[in-house]
Amino acid sequence: MDFELNEDQIAFADMATAFARNELEPFAAEWDQTSFFPLDVIRKAGEMGFASIYSPEAVGGLGLSRLDASIIFERLAMGCTATTAYLTIHNMVTWMVTSFARPEVIEAYAADLVSAARLGSYCLTEPNAGSDAASLKTTAQRDGDHYLLNGSKVFISGAGSTDVLVVMARTGGSGARGISAFVVDARSEGITYGRCEDKMGWNCQPTRMITFDNVKVPANHLLSEEGDGFVLAMKGLDGGRINIASCSVGTAQQALNLARNYLLERKQFGKPIGEFQGLQFRLADMATELVAARQMVRLAACKLDSQHPDATTYCAMAKRFATDAGFRVCDEALQLFGGYGYIKEYPLERFVRDTRVHRILEGTNEVMRVIIGRRLLADSDSEF
Ligand SMILES: Cc1cc2nc3c(=O)[nH]c(=O)nc-3n(C[C@H](O)[C@H](O)[C@H](O)COP(=O)(O)OP(=O)(O)OC[C@H]3O[C@@H](n4cnc5c(N)ncnc54)[C@H](O)[C@@H]3O)c2cc1C
Structure with missing residues (x-):
């Protein structure tokens, strides 16, 4: 058992510390007070690999471990908690898409997600399904070569400013096994965004409700298989x-x-x-x-x-x-x-x-x- 960081981890931690000190800390208070979502800085973080820390190297991610990611996020959060927290959500979305999407969908989305040219949101919570997420009501009905998405999600981090949504929706019966996950283009017809929630903290990232009204999602945008969501x-x-x-x-x-x-x-x-x-x-x-x-x-x-x-x-x-x-x-x-x-x-x-x-x-x-x-x-x- 070794509790010390190895050479690579020290190097990544130092990089993250430098980024936090130069790009995050000097501006964090202003972003908080003006509710400014620092997209350019997030993209700069992407250039350093911080948007895809534990996504596979094969698709351009850093391919690091969860331990490495934890060390990096800790250092980044020393500069700005809320920006780093959004970056962690983007990393989660990038990992889900690059790990479970069909090869052609990975091809279409991976490079931009990895570099943070396109940003992601994770859409699970609904107005009546928070802690009991498996009771979610958003539906995805198969219709030929696509699914039709209907329902709404609340408290979605980044929503309105992000480009790619990972949406959990019901394709089958009640309970967890009836849920599937999809990659959804955030600008698809039929998607509307609610007002930016006025929050206690995390002010430099938007949080919004998303409503899906007959949103067409190509069938191959399903992650893994139906029921795995x-x-x-x-x-x-x-x-x-x-x-x-x-x-x-x-x-x-x-x-x-x-x-x-x-x-x-x-x-x-x-x-x-x-x-x-x-x-x-x-x-x-x-x-x-x-x-x-x-x-x-x-x-x-x-x-x-x-x-x-x-x-x-x-x-x-x-x-x-x-x-x-x-x-x-x-x-x-x-x-x-x-x-x-x-x-x-x-x-x-x-x-x-x-x-x-x-x-x-x-x-x-x-x-x-x-x-x-x-x-x-x-x-x-x-x-x-
Ligand atoms: C700023 C912000 C950003 C968010 N970002 C996202 C996002 O990007 N994507 C997303 O999908 N969601 C997001 N969420 C939603 C978040 O995950 C939910 O708010 C959370 O899971 C709780 O759900 P709820 O708010 O419906 O509370 P409820 O589930 O209604 O819970 C109310 C209270 O009851 C307690 N409770 C519920 N069930 C039990 C139980 N079985 N035993 C004991 N206590 C229980 C809860 O702990 C809580 O104290 C975000 C929320 C916020 C505030």
Whole structure:
């Protein structure tokens, strides 16, 4: 067991850190306040391979492991949580298309997705199917050489600004086995986008509802086979959960760094506030929780890389733990900044707003507990 990064991982982490410092961090506050989706910067990230980190090399992806991706996303999130979080969703979409689409569809979409010339959205959640995603109602009815898509999706990240949608829709009976996944051109006739949701955080990426009204989707745009859609959606989310957890860890690391410096600089009662042992203990707990969260995320990533039978459970544990811990660390850092933490001149309040949603999306942290609990109770031999 080796907990150190290898040479390649250090090189990728350094590249991501440089990108975060030069391209993300200086602009993140402005993007947040003006709700500006930085498409050019996302495309620059694509040029560096960050739009297709774990997609196959055969289609132009970096072909790296989930562990490598986690290390890169963590560093990027230190520069801008919300932009990095969108990049993780784009990576998930790119991976799903390049792994499960028909060869001619991969040929048509892969190069642009890999380079981020075209951006992707992941469309699972519906107005009445959130945590219970398998109850989704959007239908895809076969009609000759195409499917007709009808229904609506909510809370879709990037929607309205993205080009390629991976849509989960019902082709069969009720339940998970009746669901299929499709690659859908985002500008297809019959697609309408709702207003940009006014959110607490993640302001530099749009979130919209999407309505499908008799949208024609070529039959060969089906991913894998009919009925495989829910399994594919969940496979995408295993990695997605590691990625979003990595965004929490990276943001928390940035918050911890800032808090540490502030404790040395800020003076009250005639001395730096870092000399108060009560605050040293707070900082110590923040660092300890952060390291535990990072190790858990990396463990889950390794389980996914080795296709461990309990990878899904580890991903759920890591997502639950790291997004809760990451949020707590950011909130504690805000507290250590006192009143300055609460004003927008400093990034702490943005970190808190941006990491809050990580506990809700890609499966809420309650649903993560459902997954973990179900697994523990299913098998008396489980070794956790
Ligand atoms: C900013 C943002 C971006 C998003 N981006 C995307 C996206 O790109 N694509 C996409 O498909 N979706 C996206 N989502 C949707 C997100 O995944 C859902 O909001 C989430 O899965 C929860 O669904 P819900 O909001 O319907 O809540 P509900 O499912 O209605 O849950 C309400 C509450 O009940 C709890 N709950 C539900 N079931 C159980 C249970 N069995 N046991 C215990 N507690 C339970 C939940 O944890 C929650 O606290 C996004 C959401 C947001 C806010």
